[in-house]
Amino acid sequence: MKPYPTEDELPTFKTLNEVDFSATYSYADYLRFEFEERLEIIKGHLFKMSPAPSRIHQGILANIFGPIYNALNGKSCRVYSAPFDVRLAKKSVDDKEVFTVVQPDIVVVCDPTKLDKRGCIGAPDIVVEILSPGNNKKELINKYEVYEEAGVKEYWIVSSSDKTFFRYILDDSGKFQPTKLLTEGEEVITTIIPGFKLILEEVFQD
Missing domain, CATH: 3.90.1570.10 (tt1808, chain A)
Known part of the structure; x- marks a missing residue:
């Protein structure tokens, strides 16, 4: 049986399109976001931040x-x-x-x-x-x-x-x-x- 991947081996999110907004996320998941868009997590739910501030x-x-x-x-x-x-x-x-x-x-x-x-x-x-x-x-x-x-x-x-x-x-x-x-x-x-x-x-x- 293949061992469960460690945190370092988990896949990263390279684009925002790879993110499932209906899923629950933790800070460990947040650290794997590699795209430029900024997101926040509130009680496990993802929220898109506004575009660059005016x-x-x-x-x-x-x-x-x-x-x-x-x-x-x-x-x-x-x-x-x-x-x-x-x-x-x-x-x-x-x-x-x-x-x-x-x-x-x-x-x-x-x-x-x-x-x-x-x-x-x-x-x-x-x-x-x-x-x-x-x-x-x-x-x-x-x-x-x-x-x-x-x-x-x-x-x-x-x-x-x-x-x-x-x-x-x-x-x-x-x-x-x-x-x-x-x-x-x-x-x-x-x-x-x-x-x-x-x-x-x-x-x-x-």
Whole structure:
């Protein structure tokens, strides 16, 4: 009897057409994707990411990343922008047992033990998603659930089309609590980054 192939011997996915979107995938499968298209795995299900972000999307990302980066200078927390894999493990951190792998636009990680050469394993302290046309449902429903379950402390949702900023904050019971919808002319502060201030008029400035 031919032995079952080891993980190194398993076939790779060279094109997106080889992927069965009805199947269940783990991070071990994700590592075998060799095509250029970016995918995320949420609870074992594959989701196509939007095409290359627009210029406006990239500008908003830079306008948020910059102030966070500056505020973290000399502090233990780190900030990363996509593409950056965040593996949200549940029972085991083994690659074959991790069924959620996402690439948020920006993450802040304050626990250095969660960082490795492949990205972040565990919940970041802050996750920022900048909505793009066509992916709003995924961000607002699917990712809300996995971020809450994983224990992400703050989940920021930024809409480039509406120029709005919305934030969920994890309470002591492990549930997200919504905050006020903010827009241009208002500011954002967070207890996770002391001294940090995000001026939304500057965020949406083109």
